[in-house]
Amino acid sequence: EYGVGSGIVWDSEAASEYHECLAKAQILLTPAPPEFQLLETMRWHPRKGYFLLEQHLRRLRHSADYFGFALDEAHIRALLAQVAAPHPLRVRLLLSRDGTARVEHTPLPPSPPLWRVALAPEPIDPNHVFLYHKTTHRAVYERARASCPHCDDVILWNPQGEITESTLANVVVQLQGKLYTPPIRCGLLGGVYREYLLARGTITERTLTKEELARADAIYLINSVRGWMRARLE
Structure with a gap:
């Protein structure tokens, strides 16, 4: 049972009050948020250690604050060490809502000399909050x-026909000798290497x-694990 209501005054209209009650009850039709973990993927080198570690941890703190995740940074640093x-x-560093952290690692895989990329068949929704956090x-x-x-x-691209990112990386496009990357407001994750x-x-x-993108002099995918990846639009 779920109760809703509206404040009735002398000039209230039945139809508008009814629609107000329906609007307040919309929460019952909103899907529950999915279970997920916060995620940071980093490159580690036996002599140099972690690449851009502080930037990764700063982004993790920001997302933990946003979603209300517990975070013990000292414990995370100890795990990474x-x-x-x-x-x-x-x-890969994974953080659960209760603050449980887990670290996984695999050998750094080789990168193809030229990445074959295509445009997604449909636009993303730039209001989708998970585009702006790595999870x-x-x-x-x-x-x-x-x-x-x-x-x-x-x-990926948004309803305005603007490029956002790839499924694995940020995008850099070379036009007339200059290197450009889309702003976050277009609907994308702010990668630490991009930053x-x-x-x-x-x-x-x-x-x-x-x-x-189709007439670019060059297309690159960038992230903190692989660095610069030359790409070709199929």
């Missing part, structure tokens, strides 16, 4: 990848359309 291997690793809830990305199984990755390159002035934020 236990990682060791004679070769570079791809390290294990990746339904948007999984649908896009499934639509183009012959490609190495898929590039690093913006701070150094290597890349610049600019809205990029699908048409500009």
Whole structure:
């Protein structure tokens, strides 16, 4: 049983009061948020350690605050410090809502010399909150990848026809000798390597359309694990 109501005054109209009650009851029709974990994927080197570790932890803190996750940073740093291997690793840090943290790692896989990419068949919803936080809830990305199984990755775009990101990385486009990446407001995750390159002035934020992507001098995918990946639009 769930009760709703509205304040009735002398000039109230029955129809508008009824619609107000329906609006208040919409919460009953809203799907429960999915169970998910916060996620950071990092590159570890036996001599250099973690690449951009502080930026990864800062992003994790921001998402933990946003979603109300418990976070013991000292414990997380201790877990990360236990990682060791004679070769570079791809390290995944997962954080549950109750603060439980887990670290997984695998050898850093080789990267193809040229990534074959395609545009997603449909736009993303830029109001979807999980686009702006790195989590294990990746339904948007999984649908896009499934639509183009012959490609190495898929590039997403919003209802305005603006490029956002790929399912694995941020996107950089070279136009007339300059390197541009879409602004976060287009609907994308702020990658830590993207942030690093913006701070150094290597890349610049600019809205990029699908048409500009098609005629770009060069297309790159970037993330903190693999760095720069040259891509070709299929």
